[in-house]
Amino acid sequence: MDFERFRAVSRRDFVTSAVAIGGTSALAACQDRERAATETGADGDGGEDDDALDLPRPEDPSDRPNGLHRWNDYLVRNAHGNTVLPRHQVVLGLSYEGSVPPTDEEREQVEAALRTLDRAYQWGTSGNQGASLSNGLLWMLGYSQRYFDRLDADPDPLLSPEEVLDAVGEDASLADPFDAVLVLNADYGSVAMAPEHALWGETDQLNGVEVEATLEGVFSRETRRTGITGKGVVARELDNEDVPEEAPLSMGYRSGFADNQAPEDRATIDDGPFAGGSTLAVSRLHIDLDRWYDQDTEERAAEMFCPAHDLDEVGETAEQLGTSSRITPEDAESVEEHAEEYGRIGHSQKVARARDDDFVPKIIRRSEGVATDVAEGAGFNFTSIQADVQDFVEVRKAMHTEEYDVDLDADDHGIVDYLETKARTALIVPPRERVALPEP
Known part of the structure; x- marks a missing residue:
């Protein structure tokens, strides 16, 4: 993809396109454009330097919640106090390629790979309640019944994708065939993209941090989905002139009101081997x-x-x-x-x-x-x-x-x-x- 022809478009549209396209060239172009914007405070054309954004790294990488689903205290909040989700999202459907059962070496490899994410980026806003933009990354890694079937396990409180579809009256053929799903969310498009490159050995540094290990040989990428949200962004992305310019979602209305979201404790597994974690439903509509x-x-x-x-x-x-x-x-x-x-x-x-x-x-x-x-x-x-x-x-x-x-x-x-x-x-x-x- 020749990104030079996109130089004239706005930074937001450029970054959105880069995240959707993926790949090393897209990441470099995205980093270039976002860095230029942070330096000039405007869209800019990015210059020739391909160095990545220099975003703050956590002083203590272990100082973050044990529950990967616990984002609320690390999200930007709007004027009303509602949480605002990061603008860019990458959803990776993964296939497990490791040993059955997993070996200690494979588990250590995955731990080290994920530890790189925690060393490279702060957890969302790092708890800054007044932040208007997140400098960090929020991520979740979930495992489906297909993964646990390999281990001859049937953990509560999980349902297979086919069981979910059947329970809601939908066609079981719509089940995603993933062993695991990695969700990456960030306000900077390059921050949503870069972990993928690090985790599969396509770069040796992540936000200035040496990549300790990768997921290669353990997980392969089967599907890559990208998404965007935010006022003034959605209307430009959709080919529909009726979407209000300020709408944060395609149907025109914002969501995530404080009163229609569960408390995080309510969404947390109370007991069993996965106590402290959560379950994740992932849908493409x-x-x-x-x-x-x-x-x-x-x-x-x-x-x-x-x-x-x-x-x-x-x-x-x-x-x-x-x-x-x-x-x-x-x-x-x-x-x-x-x-x-x-x-x-x-x-x-x-x-x-x-x-x-x-x-x-x-x-x-x-x-x-x-x-x-x-x-x-x-x-x-x-x-x-x-x-x-x-x-x-x-x-x-x-x-x-x-x-x-x-x-x-x-x-x-x-x-x-x-x-x-x-x-x-x-x-x-x-x-x-x-x-x-x-x-x-």
Whole structure:
């Protein structure tokens, strides 16, 4: 790929393209452009120097949570106090190539490879509560039932991807055939990309830190997916002029309100061999944005949140809602009444029915990024963490039209009719101390 012809485009668009394309040339070009922007405070054309960004390295690499899913204290927060996910995401579907069972040498190799990430980058914002941009990396490595089948193990609380798909009424052929998935999130595109190169021996340094070991011979890369989120970014990525310029997600509204995310303790496995870890659901979806935006603003807001919401209280991109989606137990219990009164029901009020007895959500959305690796259409990466994969199943089932005794067309039934599942899998994310080739 000749990146010179992209010199005239904005830095954001350039970096997004580089992350999606991948490869050594793309990484070098991305680092060049991002470094120029940090030096000039503008997009710049990057000059000729290909040196990487010089980002802060952790003083104590061990000073980070044992739970790889514990990101909340290390994320940027917006003016309302809601967590803001990093802009760039790389999702790598992996195949296990090591010994069965894994040897001590292989486990030490993986530990050393992952330790390089922790030595090279701070954990997200490093706990800086006032940060407007993350200088670090957040990552998770999860293992699927396919990996554990090799070890003749069936760990709780995991389900196979086929079991997940069957439980939510979808085709089992959509199961992702991965043994493991590595998720890399960062505000800098080069930081989301560079670990992949280090982990597979394509560079000998990572942010100025010598690469201690790689994953070569243990894991191979089967699939690479990329995504992006953020105001002013999504609208430029999608070929749809109806997406609001300030929308952080493709359907127009921001998500991740404090009241519709589970507390991290609620998403943490309490006991057993993976206590302190979590489970991860990874999905690739397609969104029919043309049909979604054929509706007017009031219809879309009603179907995303709740038809009883006042449109003025939502705002064009839900910016008026502050820290709360304003979904109440009464909204969740009033689906049938709202269907009759308003002729539609909302996605948020439906999934709120899957909360626990104290009306606390069970899952945390860790990505709702627009896919940047698809040639056409509106692809979508959705990842969530939860203590038990069954929690994800219950939330997804709450979206189904057949769960409700209402006489509504499917396209008035929240957002489910606008989504098409392309692939799913489920994984256990062990705590950091056990993340290297775990055996239950």
